[in-house]
Amino acid sequence: MSEQLILQLVVSGLGMGFIFALIAIGLTLIYGVMDVVNFAHGEFIMLGMYATYLAYVTWGVDPVLSLPFVAGLMFCFGLVVYYLLIRRVLTGNMQSQIFATFGLMVFLQAGAQFVMGADYFAVRNSWLSGVVRLGDVVLPVPQIAAVVGSSLATILLYLLVFRTSIGRQLRAAAQDPQAASTLGINVSLMYALAWGIGAACVGVAASLLSNFYYIFPRVGAVFVLLAYVAVALGGFGSIHGALIAGVLIGLLQVVIGFFVSSELKYVPVYMLYLAVVLLRPRGLFGRS
Amino acid sequence: MSFTRRRFSLAAGSALAFAAKPAFAADPVKVGALYPLSGQVAKSGEDTLNGIRLAVDIINKKYPNLKMPLAADEGLPGLGGAPIELIAADHQGSPETGAAEAERLIVQSKVVALVGAFHSSVAATSSQVAERMGVPYISGESEATPLTERGYRWFFRTTPSSRTQAKDFFTFLRDINKTHNNSVKSIAVVHESTLWGQEFAKSVDAYFKEFPEFQKSIFVGYQQGTADVTSEVQKLIAAKPDAVFHASYDAEAILFARTYKQYGFNPQGIMAIGASFGSSAFRDALGADANYFFVREHWSRDLAARNPLVGEVAKMYRERYGKDMDGTPARAFTAMMVLGDAINHAKSRDPEKIRDALAATDIKGDALIMPWEGVKFDKTGQNILTRGIFVQTLDGTPKMVWPADFAAAKLVWPRPAWR
Numbered sequence: 142m143s144e145q146l147i148l149q150l151v152v153s154g155l156g157m158g159f160i161f162a163l164i165a166i167g168l169t170l171i172y173g174v175m176d177v178v179n180f181a182h183g184e185f186i187m188l189g190m191y192a193t194y195l196a197y198v199t200w201g202v203d204p205v206l207s208l209p210f211v212a213g214l215m216f217c218f219g220l221v222v223y224y225l226l227i228r229r230v231l232t233g234n235m236q237s238q239i240f241a242t243f244g245l246m247v248f249l250q251a252g253a254q255f256v257m258g259a260d261y262f263a264v265r266n267s268w269l270s271g272v273v274r275l276g277d278v279v280l281p282v283p284q285i286a287a288v289v290g291s292s293l294a295t296i297l298l299y300l301l302v303f304r305t306s307i308g309r310q311l312r313a314a315a316q317d318p319q320a321a322s323t324l325g326i327n328v329s330l331m332y333a334l335a336w337g338i339g340a341a342c343v344g345v346a347a348s349l350l351s352n353f354y355y356i357f358p359r360v361g362a363v364f365v366l367l368a369y370v371a372v373a374l375g376g377f378g379s380i381h382g383a384l385i386a387g388v389l390i391g392l393l394q395v396v397i398g399f400f401v402s403s404e405l406k407y408v409p410v411y412m413l414y415l416a417v418v419l420l421r422p423r424g425l426f427g428r429s
Numbered sequence: 430m431s432f433t434r435r436r437f438s439l440a441a442g443s444a445l446a447f448a449a450k451p452a453f454a455a456d457p458v459k460v461g462a463l464y465p466l467s468g469q470v471a472k473s474g475e476d477t478l479n480g481i482r483l484a485v486d487i488i489n490k491k492y493p494n495l496k497m498p499l500a501a502d503e504g505l506p507g508l509g510g511a512p513i514e515l516i517a518a519d520h521q522g523s524p525e526t527g528a529a530e531a532e533r534l535i536v537q538s539k540v541v542a543l544v545g546a547f548h549s550s551v552a553a554t555s556s557q558v559a560e561r562m563g564v565p566y567i568s569g570e571s572e573a574t575p576l577t578e579r580g581y582r583w584f585f586r587t588t589p590s591s592r593t594q595a596k597d598f599f600t601f602l603r604d605i606n607k608t609h610n611n612s613v614k615s616i617a618v619v620h621e622s623t624l625w626g627q628e629f630a631k632s633v634d635a636y637f638k639e640f641p642e643f644q645k646s647i648f649v650g651y652q653q654g655t656a657d658v659t660s661e662v663q664k665l666i667a668a669k670p671d672a673v674f675h676a677s678y679d680a681e682a683i684l685f686a687r688t689y690k691q692y693g694f695n696p697q698g699i700m701a702i703g704a705s706f707g708s709s710a711f712r713d714a715l716g717a718d719a720n721y722f723f724v725r726e727h728w729s730r731d732l733a734a735r736n737p738l739v740g741e742v743a744k745m746y747r748e749r750y751g752k753d754m755d756g757t758p759a760r761a762f763t764a765m766m767v768l769g770d771a772i773n774h775a776k777s778r779d780p781e782k783i784r785d786a787l788a789a790t791d792i793k794g795d796a797l798i799m800p801w802e803g804v805k806f807d808k809t810g811q812n813i814l815t816r817g818i819f820v821q822t823l824d825g826t827p828k829m830v831w832p833a834d835f836a837a838a839k840l841v842w843p844r845p846a847w848r
Binding site: 146149150153154157251254258259260261262263265266271272279281353354355357358359362363364367394395396397398399402403404406407 | 467468469470471472474475622649650651652654655656657658659660661663664667679680683684687691692693710713714715716
């Protein structure tokens with residue numbers, strides 16, 4: 142068992158893990174602020190990836206350069222989803238909220254297939270492709286970029302939520318919307334921002350993913366299920382919980398896949414999730 | 430008074446006679462088609478269904494220049510020129526949905542036969558419904574071997590099964606060893622883990638006895654729709670096989686090929702069952718990196734050199750659907766032609782008669798666009814006259830390279846290093 146193999150497995154696991162984490166963070170932010178589970182979260186990934194691909198193919202813009210624009214585009218999309226759809230179902234019961242985001246998911250998947258077709262696309266030869274060699278060890282650049290990009294995005298998000306006045310208002314609206322509004326905080330705007338920022342996180346993840354993953358209407362499903370697990374595992378509403386859980390899942394699937402069986406590599410992930418749900422339902426870091 | 434009454438009753442009588450007349454012989458013959466038109470393999474589903482649509486069009490309209498059965502006439506001559514009406518249903522890749530849709534097509538749409546289903550797992554359940562309800566089911570592209578081992582009367586399969594295809598891989602490697610100093614000794618298999626992939630792995634496993642010069646290296650199964658294949662590829666790197674057999678759908682083919690390049694995994698040859706490593710989606714996504722992969726193909730456009738019919742049909746497909754035909758739509762096309770031929774011979778819409786006509790099918794190779802000797806079904810409903818070819822992507826185009834006697838280009842072995 143060579144060190145280079147272990148290092149390669151770890152880098153790859155971290156790469157995937159940070160991507161899962163970033164997607165999960167977007168999801169947990171939305172849930173944490175307003176108690177709504179975004180079932181269309183996977184489709185946000187899909188849209189971000191298509192946006193990156195289209196920018197690449199139409200104007201030759203590399204994913205690294207289009208990343209801030211894709212994040213901005215997804216931020217606006219999150220706002221639009223909030224104002225057009227979510228705001229109307231917030232006053233309804235939980236079933237309406239579930240159906241609303243679930244319906245959005247179906248609509249976006251079918252819409253993507255209608256507009257773009259069911260074909261698989263891939264960004265060929267982006268700047269962040271290829272490998273880095275450290276002696277005998279081969280480290281894929283896209284995975285390293287995923288770690289770096291996702292970490293930066295997470296740090297920025299952390300600073301936003303815990304060190305700015307907007308972040309304080311967000312947290313206040315999350316804790317107690319009525320009290321927050323009596324203090325003059327525009328709760329509806331905070332909710333919209335939560336959607337926008339959550340979608341922007343996904344936009345960053347999507348842009349990083351486009352460097353090495355293929356794009357098609359159902360691509361969201363591949364990542365979002367693990368993101369939901371990361372959110373539940375880390376604790377609904379906890380940003381650092383989602384981060385740690387996402388990275389853990391990334392490492393677990395690559396280690397089990399190599400040492401035990403590739404067909405069963407997600408089984409321990411789900412088993413871990415079951416264990417947490419049974420033994421500690423609020424997740425590793427969630428509020429009770 | 431009586432004059433007009435007589436006239437009236439004469440007129441009324443003839444009107445009633447017309448109204449009560451039974452269905453015209455030229456009423457359409459309804460055939461149901463079950464394919465995945467949404468979901469993970471929607472693209473392949475649609476491309477395959479288009480092959481069937483093309484066949485239906487050729488049957489229904491006059492194409493006197495095409496030398497294949499039913500092309501020169503309009504509709505089915507045995508049924509007074511009745512056209513075939515194709516009713517397509519989306520099974521979404523789900524075996525349960527496939528079964529439900531099969532039942533709906535039979536009971537509500539009243540189809541006389543079913544064609545399907547791309548996924549072997551869906552063909553299994555939907556043909557079960559057809560067997561129960563006594564409706565013929567023909568599959569042009571579902572390859573899992575057990576489909577013809579269930580003792581069914583109503584199931585027919587024109588495409589070769591996984592088992593017969595697996596043998597082609599060994600025959601091919603044995604041939605390679607003759608001209609390349611016996612350099613291939615160990616074989617690894619990478620396969621997706623639904624019915625199709627598992628069946629292929631099992632079939633390959635069974636042939637090591639018949640080809641004792643090869644050793645079994647690692648067998649890596651993976652979940653369809655996996656996010657990352659690093660662990661799978663690292664296992665392959667550790668095992669160091671000389672040749673790798675792949676059973677993957679389009680999406681993971683792209684992922685694996687990229688990951689192989691990332692880690693510099695380069696066995697002497699990588700050969701795939703199923704069109705994925707030669708498809709246009711694969712070549713678009715990988716560019717020059719798509720070169721040197723082999724695909725055990727059912728069909729190649731290069732076959733037109735031997736039989737011009739192949740080129741003509743391929744051209745029609747390209748003109749109508751904007752894409753090049755590949756082995757899966759070609760086989761679906763062939764299955765539909767075989768079904769049309771059987772219904773025509775049966776001269777009836779009765780499912781039992783159609784079934785008997787299918788069982789008696791005997792079509793010669795030159796009436797087909799496939800490289801087969803013909804179509805003839807054995808007792809289990811399996812076509813026993815099939816033949817495979819190997820195609821290698823060279824300079825961005827898939828070229829037929831084996832068997833050597835009708836090769837369009839010289840094969841490249843071993844793979845050059847990744848650039």
